[in-house]
Amino acid sequence: MIGRLIDMYCGLNGIILITSKKYRYDFIFTASLVILVIVLNLQFIPLWGMVGAAISTALAYLLFNLARVVFVYLKYKIHPFQTNQFKVILLAALVFTGFEYMPNLAVTAYLGILIKGALLTLLFPGVLYALRMEPEINAYVHKLIRRKSRK
Known part of the structure; x- marks a missing residue:
């Protein structure tokens, strides 16, 4: 739930990426998200069970969106926050x-x-x-x- 909230809050960066000439980078970010979720799940689920899955998903979404925010800011000098x-x-x-x-x-x-x-x-x-x-x-x-x- 927290991961989806983070994604919703930063979601415009994905739209900016896929509608720009840098659309290929969104694929790289998304593939990285999938790999990160799998790796974090393998680490956190044995430790904390279902809570570990939730933490790993939230952390993966946080890192994924942080990377997209930084990328969009570096390439286009815009960011979604005040x-x-x-x-x-x-x-x-x-x-x-x-x-x-x-x-x-x-x-x-x-x-x-x-x-x-x-x-x-x-x-x-x-x-x-x-x-x-x-x-x-x-x-x-x-x-x-x-x-x-x-x-």
Whole structure:
């Protein structure tokens, strides 16, 4: 899941590569990803089982996307990140870590998941809005408030 999240966050680099004259490099990066996943799985699965497979996949995607980001930056002088985004990623890591260690609030597992999910859904965007970390989110919320106040 984390590996796919990293891939989604950096995914435009793949599109940039395959639609440019350097499209062959994307094949090299993808073949390297396959080899890296196999090698890391052979190392991590015997140590940690299913968790090892998850860690190896996340690590492989991280390295794969890091290589593509660096390559696109070196060749085209563009990158997909803004400094504000690192603050948002750090906040997300802190919030998710906090929720991981939060005591169980419910009698059943399903109710606990529902409560934690609802709290996370309200807390994370609320903190983003309050700290003005993403101007687009604040502008969108203000637009919604203006639209609702006209009715």
